[in-house]
Amino acid sequence: MTTELSTDALAGLxxxxxxxxxxxxxxxxxxDLTRGKPAPEQLDLSEDLLSLPGGRYTSADGTDVRNYGGLQGLAExxxxxxxxLQVPAGQLLAAGNSSLELMHDCLVHAMLSVVPGAESHWVDQERLAFLCPVPGYDRHFALCERFGIEMIPVPMTDAGPDMDVVERLVAEDAGIKGIWCVPKYSNPSGVSYSDETVARLARMETAAPDFRIFWDNAYAAHHLTDEPVEIADLLGACASAGHADRAFVFGSTSKITAAGAGVAFFGSSPANVQWLLANNAKRSIGPDKVNQLRHVLFLRDADGVRAHMERQRALLQPKFETVQRILESELGGTGLASWTVPKGGYFVTLEVPEGCAKEVVARAGQAGVVLTxxxxxxxxxxxxxxxxxxxAPSYPGLAELExxxxxLTACVRLVGYEKLLAA
Incomplete structure (x- = not known):
């Protein structure tokens, strides 16, 4: 951080x-701006969901959804x-309300059973590491810490993770078993992976025969502009490249309908789907199919999802515009910060001068603005x-968000100018 301002000018600022x-x-x-939670007004959009299925308890194939079974979830x-989610329906599994649970379970099953293509259980191998694009999602990192999986940071670019770094690392180290990816409107940068990034992830050579891409497509339908971003089909690209088992695709309705009562999804190759179903059969007799039927009746089809997300966008877009307006008016031209302008998702990333983020967050917290x-x-x-x-702009009302x-910007200016004068 440098400035052409005089000492007196800085002192005044x-x-x-x-x-x-x-x-x-x-x-x-x-x-509180700590988590990317839907606001009550967003949850109200799905209020009718809670009155369903309204006396109907039979799925399209005649299954009584109140009973046991149906481990793969409702076909409709x-x-x-x-x-x-860009996954063939036959290769998609509908589960409970949490995609994070599915990621957790996939890690547990990979450690305690043999994933397709593996030579042994992951827990029995000498070293276990994951690549972690940064900045990234803290709950992914928490899962790795929970299971003692080493984390190797990889820089993010405007097109996704730095693929030169990724390709070099996975080619030379058989201990690297996976990579975390939020491919569309990444948490927290808002970056969407380019077609070339997807293609390179699919075709790259890995030292580990059982390497997995944990493709957390959490914001697949969460657009903020009139020009929705579309990403390439990873599952299809992996199959075409001869690595059909490489991708684990995750998604959920948690930020589409009711965050605490949604449906999570897992998609992959037929071999991986059968692997997960076989392991899940030991822990569950089936998901909440009544809730799944509620979602079918409420959303109806993919066009229904898109229409519902347009209503979500109408609530979220003004909040993101408010963040951009204030950041520009308060910090633009100061040299103290830069920030992302996401086209979707739930977050804005603010970059402050090196060595300042913890102090900014601390000062904000002391003044009653709690940040991640x-x-x-x-x-x-x-x-x-x-x-x-x-x-995370989603939860507060517009007045509170402002x-x-x-x-926050007052704290950035305070800490930034203190640092400049101390230099």
Missing amino acids: LDQARQDYAALAARGLKL LREIFAEV PAGATHPYGDDPQDATIRI QAILG
Whole structure:
């Protein structure tokens, strides 16, 4: 961070920042931007879901959804989300409400049973590591920590993970068993993977014969503009490249309908689907098919999903526009920050001067604006540059959000000008 401003000019800017911060602290705010949760108004869009299935308890094939069975989930629901998630319906599994549970289970099953193409259980192998594009999703990193899986950071680019780095690492190290990917509107950068990135992930040579791409397509339908981003079909690309078993695709309705009562999905090759079904049969007699039928009746088809997400967008887009407006008005031209302008998803990434993120988050918290901890966007909670802050605009109302972002920018200016004057 450099500036052409004189010491006196910086001192004046710092004095104003201190006044702004004091005024912020005096308001006694209690604002929370820590998680990307749907707002109550978004959840209200799915209120009719809770009155379904309205006395109907039979699926399209005549199954009584109140009873046991149906481990793969309702066929009609899988048909709806096959297009959304780019997975053939026959290779898609509809489960409970949490895709994170499915990712957890896939890791557990891979460690305790043999995935297709593997030579042994992962837990029996000498080394187990995952590539982690950064900035990335803290819950992915938490799963790795939970199971003692080593995490290797990989830089993100505007087209996805740096594939030169990825290809080099996976080609030389058989201990690297997977990579975490949020391919569309990534958490937290908003980056969508280019067609070339998808193709390289599918065709790259890996030292591990059982390498897996954990493709967390959490924001597949979560657009914020009139020009929805479309990504290439990873599952098809892997099959065409001769690596049909490489991709594990995950998705859910958690930020589409009711976050606490949605449906999660797993898609992959026929061999991988049978592997997961066989393992899941030991832990479940079937998912909540009543809830799955509710979603079928509520959403109806893929066009119904798109129409519903347009209503979601109408609520979210003004919030993201508010964030962009305030960041530009308060920090534009200062040299103290840069930020992403996502076309979808749930987050904005704010980059502050190196060594400042933790202090910015701490000062904001002291003034009543609670943010995701600095470092959460990196493995082990350690951002080596201490520069990345994740903003989650979805939950607060517009007035509260405006106060929170104004407060955040005041903290950025305060910490940034302090650092410049101390240099």
